[in-house]
Amino acid sequence: MKKEIFGLPMHELQTALAELGFKKFRAKQIYDWLYRKCIFDFAQMTNLGKAERELLQERFSVLPAAVSIVRRLDSSDGLTHKLLLELPDGNAIETVLMHHDYGYSVCVSSQAGCDMHCAFCASGLNGAVRNLTVAEILTQVYVFNAQLYPQQERVSRVVVMGSGEPMLNFDAVFGALQFLHQTDVANISYRNMTVSTCGIVPGIERMQALGLPISLAVSLHAVKPDLRTELMPVNKGYPFPDVIAAAERYARSSGRQVTYEYILLRDMNDSDADAELLAEYLRYKEAGVNLIPVNPIPEKGFYWPDKKRIERFLSILQRHRIHATVRKEMGKDINAACGQLRAAFAEEKYCRK
Numbered sequence: 001m002k003k004e005i006f007g008l009p010m011h012e013l014q015t016a017l018a019e020l021g022f023k024k025f026r027a028k029q030i031y032d033w034l035y036r037k038c039i040f041d042f043a044q045m046t047n048l049g050k051a052e053r054e055l056l057q058e059r060f061s062v063l064p065a066a067v068s069i070v071r072r073l074d075s076s077d078g079l080t081h082k083l084l085l086e087l088p089d090g091n092a093i094e095t096v097l098m099h100h101d102y103g104y105s106v107c108v109s110s111q112a113g114c115d116m117h118c119a120f121c122a123s124g125l126n127g128a129v130r131n132l133t134v135a136e137i138l139t140q141v142y143v144f145n146a147q148l149y150p151q152q153e154r155v156s157r158v159v160v161m162g163s164g165e166p167m168l169n170f171d172a173v174f175g176a177l178q179f180l181h182q183t184d185v186a187n188i189s190y191r192n193m194t195v196s197t198c199g200i201v202p203g204i205e206r207m208q209a210l211g212l213p214i215s216l217a218v219s220l221h222a223v224k225p226d227l228r229t230e231l232m233p234v235n236k237g238y239p240f241p242d243v244i245a246a247a248e249r250y251a252r253s254s255g256r257q258v259t260y261e262y263i264l265l266r267d268m269n270d271s272d273a274d275a276e277l278l279a280e281y282l283r284y285k286e287a288g289v290n291l292i293p294v295n296p297i298p299e300k301g302f303y304w305p306d307k308k309r310i311e312r313f314l315s316i317l318q319r320h321r322i323h324a325t326v327r328k329e330m331g332k333d334i335n336a337a338c339g340q341l342r343a344a345f346a347e348e349k350y351c352r353k
């Protein structure tokens, strides 16, 4: 069985290479190929000896070389690119690159599938759920880094907001973020990383204990207990007022404002009273609100509110001095919302059998 080299900490790589009789500086050279030049094929690592390259080939696998891009979707404005990656075990995961005026940002998945069963989300629709490994999370960033390398560009921001619940795969998610942070890897500052949770309180507390200035986003979506439980069953175990309290402690200790995501669903959570209640919960908190127009799912009765309603909801929050924005929609024409592509892929695969 080959050992996965991608995401291997420097000291572990050095030890593994020393056992094979490599000189110590080889580890740094390999890091440079993998994480700066985005070369995932040992044969192309030309400053290594031929025998060394062959030995590496024999002993190590490099995940980005082993995943296949089974689908690629580019938005019509050319700013959003979505990939469906097939992992060696046949699982498929989605990853999205967004080109903003401040740089490139990648939205990574933390699990293959999702177990949270949010009513409006497609992530849990099809396929088995499993945690992704550190290498699998890093690979989602590096498939794009490899494409950007010839233009001398690279990913400068990572949001863990794809499929899956990151707090249920805590070690791999935060391990991958800490790995990406290293100067000899992707050199991404913690301030440019965001982890989005449906509200797993112990996860928020563990994140606080790490003491890193990573941004926290909370998927709130409703502030009436019954409605939130209906939309997000996780609310039964972790009622949202407890989640807001934990997030507020995180904001105070990290100095990072928490972003509350709120999907606007026509006639469900978009009334003036909902906006007032939301403002009430977030008053005097280190918090901002990101209003997200839902990707419509007509079969479930989820529709987009009209523009006037969105404006009105926003203005109520602003009147209460809550920092709120409407999410700039990117990649709508390529279904860049959670799990939609993966679900379609799983369905097709299933049908083909």
Ligand code: SAH
Binding pocket: 116, 118, 120, 121, 122, 160, 161, 162, 163, 164, 165, 166, 196, 197, 198, 199, 217, 218, 219, 261, 263, 292, 293, 294, 295, 296, 297, 337, 338
């Ligand atoms: N489990 C984490 C991260 C994945 S979901 C979390 O819950 O935050 C990432 C975001 O996409 C969440 O805010 C989720 O609510 C949102 N999302 C899911 N389905 C959506 C849809 N149909 N339209 C708009 N946003 C959606």
